[in-house]
Amino acid sequence: MTAESVCVAMLGALKRTVRPALQQAQLLSALRHTHTPWTHKTQVRACAATSATLHLHQDSLELNYAGTQMHFNYVWLRDHCRSVSSYNSQTNQRILDTGSIDLNIRPDRTAVEDGHLVLSWPGGHVSKYSLNWLAENSYEGKKQSTVQPRIFWNSDIYKSANIPSAKWDTFMSCDDEVKKFLQNYLLYGIAFVDDVPATVEATEAVTQRVSLIRETTYGRTWCFTSDFSRGDTAYSQLALDRHTDTSYFQEPCGIQVFHCLKHEGTGGRTLLVDGFYAAETLRQRSPEHFELLSRVPIRHEYIENTDNHRNHMTGIGPVVNVYPWNNEIYLIRYNNYDRSVINTIPHGVVQQWYVAHRELTTELRRPENELWVKLSPGKVIFIDNWRVMHGRESFTGLRQLCGCYLTRDDVLSTARCFGLQA
Numbered sequence: 289m290t291a292e293s294v295c296v297a298m299l300g301a302l303k304r305t306v307r308p309a310l311q312q313a314q315l316l317s318a319l320r321h322t323h324t325p326w327t328h329k330t331q332v333r334a335c336a337a338t339s340a341t342l343h344l345h346q347d348s349l350e351l352n353y354a355g356t357q358m359h360f361n362y363v364w365l366r367d368h369c370r371s372v373s374s375y376n377s378q379t380n381q382r383i384l385d386t387g388s389i390d391l392n393i394r395p396d397r398t399a400v401e402d403g404h405l406v407l408s409w410p411g412g413h414v415s416k417y418s419l420n421w422l423a424e425n426s427y428e429g430k431k432q433s434t435v436q437p438r439i440f441w442n443s444d445i446y447k448s449a450n451i452p453s454a455k456w457d458t459f460m461s462c463d464d465e466v467k468k469f470l471q472n473y474l475l476y477g478i479a480f481v482d483d484v485p486a487t488v489e490a491t492e493a494v495t496q497r498v499s500l501i502r503e504t505t506y507g508r509t510w511c512f513t514s515d516f517s518r519g520d521t522a523y524s525q526l527a528l529d530r531h532t533d534t535s536y537f538q539e540p541c542g543i544q545v546f547h548c549l550k551h552e553g554t555g556g557r558t559l560l561v562d563g564f565y566a567a568e569t570l571r572q573r574s575p576e577h578f579e580l581l582s583r584v585p586i587r588h589e590y591i592e593n594t595d596n597h598r599n600h601m602t603g604i605g606p607v608v609n610v611y612p613w614n615n616e617i618y619l620i621r622y623n624n625y626d627r628s629v630i631n632t633i634p635h636g637v638v639q640q641w642y643v644a645h646r647e648l649t650t651e652l653r654r655p656e657n658e659l660w661v662k663l664s665p666g667k668v669i670f671i672d673n674w675r676v677m678h679g680r681e682s683f684t685g686l687r688q689l690c691g692c693y694l695t696r697d698d699v700l701s702t703a704r705c706f707g708l709q710a
């Protein structure tokens with residue numbers, strides 16, 4: 289390697305999590321072999337607290353900064369230019385037509401000045417990138433960080449955390465209360481608001497503090513009673529095993545809200561299980577089974593044919609869904625009621641898939657992983673339906689439960705606007 293190096297002055301350090309050294313070494317080794325050396329003149333500015341080093345290659349540059357080795361492709365760099373002619377910082381939208389970039393583009397001049405990478409392109413255009421911005425937006429940086437910090441829980445972990453419920457009055461009037469509520473929701477996948485008037489209208493009002501309601505075939509806000517009014521087991525008095533809802537949607541509903549408006553009888557406690565806790569346990573114990581559940585697509589289906597409702601929906605995807613760049617779990621589909629015919633798994637894989645699925649089921653059914661909650665009038669629960677499973681014990685008497693689904697994008701957007709990582 290004959291690449292030229294540059295040492296530059298930098299102030300401030302980049303906060304990031306530490307990745308395992310072996311993984312880092314493997315990544316760097318793989319990346320090194322994809323680049324051929326390419327010498328280029330660069331400019332030296334100064335040296336101080338934090339140094340940055342550049343190596344120029346055929347189609348990319350290598351930046352060593354804040355303890356991380358990163359690679360930036362030249363087309364990517366031109367595409368991500370933040371100059372006024374390339375990017376509208378008022379609307380946060382790209383102006384540059386990516387289709388107009390020469391795919392063999394290389395900078396004529398490369399420099400690091402005052403904490404910025406400065407590139408001069410053929411034709412004279414100049415691009416300037418803050419080194420911190422590059423570090424935060426590099427593939428290597430993203431691979432090290434989580435999209436959404438979470439605390440995985442079993443019953444003991446959740447109970448000992450003593451998470452306070454939000455209170456209706458302050459929740460409806462104080463943004464800081466909503467922010468605290470959302471922070472708990474993001475970390476644990478469940479959060480409560482207490483003292484809500486036991487009406488459908490108040491339930492809708494409390495949800496609209498954080499999101500839009502996602503209307504589905506069940507309506508905008510639904511009311512469960514044991515009247516079998518819909519072709520679904522939920523509309524009975526029977527116990528329901530842990531499951532995620534609407535797994536038969538291509539995009540399952542992100543958030544579920546429950547509010548028990550009335551119950552004159554016994555039983556009916558709500559069961560909550562952190563699916564990510566179980567899946568992470570499975571990943572540690574049997575990585576090959578985790579891998580299988582995260583790669584094999586299966587189908588969920590909802591067929592309803594009653595006097596008033598006709599529906600036929602299907603959703604296809606793996607039981608466990610992970611981001612491909614950092615393997616972070618973001619979605620679980622687990623619903624034994626609605627799982628459809630398995631015809632998406634080759635013959636030679638079916639047995640292993642069932643073994644993997646059984647291991648996850650065993651984990652999900654461990655009593656220590658079950659959080660039982662008695663929902664009473666006034667207590668509204670928000671559940672991350674991509675993460676936390678719900679179920680219920682059987683009950684007697686009249687039990688009226690209302691609720692709705694929320695659009696996930698809007699909940700996460702509200703959280704980000706509060707400055708939360710989501």
Ligand SMILES: [Fe+2]
Nearest residue numbers: 522532533678
């Ligand atoms: Fe459900």
